[in-house]
Ligand code: AP5
């Protein structure tokens with residue numbers, strides 16, 4: 001089982017690189033952000049709750065997001081592994097993921113930390129906001145997402161170092177070049 005956590009600040013390329021990993025390694029992909037945006041689109045109750053947090057650049061409550069993740073994980077049958085994109089984002093979520101995988105006799109194989117300078121993150125997300133219009137890709141909300149990343153999410157770097165699963169990836173450069181570094185790290189597992 002290949003269980004990959006793809007980690008990084010907003011705009012670091014988690015979604016972009018996940019698509020390539022899925023293609024090469026044939027594992028399932030779960031992006032909690034994509035799940036929530038789909039719920040917003042469908043106009044569900046969960047979608048309404050999600051929208052109120054996402055529009056403010058804030059994280060949804062851990063319990064809610066952990067339940068979503070658990071049910072998605074259960075829906076993957078005969079899976080070769082999973083790439084977790086945008087989850088975990090807090091220490092509580094990382095502990096829940098560890099427990100969920102342990103219940104299934106599994107563990108995180110590697111945590112890939114896409115490291116990208118802040119000015120580049122801002123440039124990428126502003127550009128995407130202008131082109132495709134994700135509601136949270138405006139300067140004010142991006143700034144809030146970055147604050148949340150630094151206060152609640154980046155402590156996971158030390159947490160995963162402690163687990164012996166941490167792998168730094170230079171997230172600046174061409175998408176192909178970054179993927180080559182990722183594939184090299186995965187192939188060493
Ligand atoms: P989420 O959807 O996870 O958004 P995010 O973390 O802010 O990250 P993005 O999806 O914006 O960026 P990405 O790293 O995937 O980069 P991408 O590949 O798209 O979460 C959204 C919200 O949902 C959160 O704020 C929160 O409210 C809620 N949420 C989600 N998960 C949660 C959780 N676990 N707990 C609580 N709340 C949760 O790339 C970005 C752009 O850059 C693209 O346009 C891309 O084409 C471009 N790009 C990619 N790579 C490169 C490159 N190498 N060079 C140049 N451009 C590039």
Ligand code: MG
Pocket residue numbers: 014015016031033086
């Ligand atoms: Mg994404």
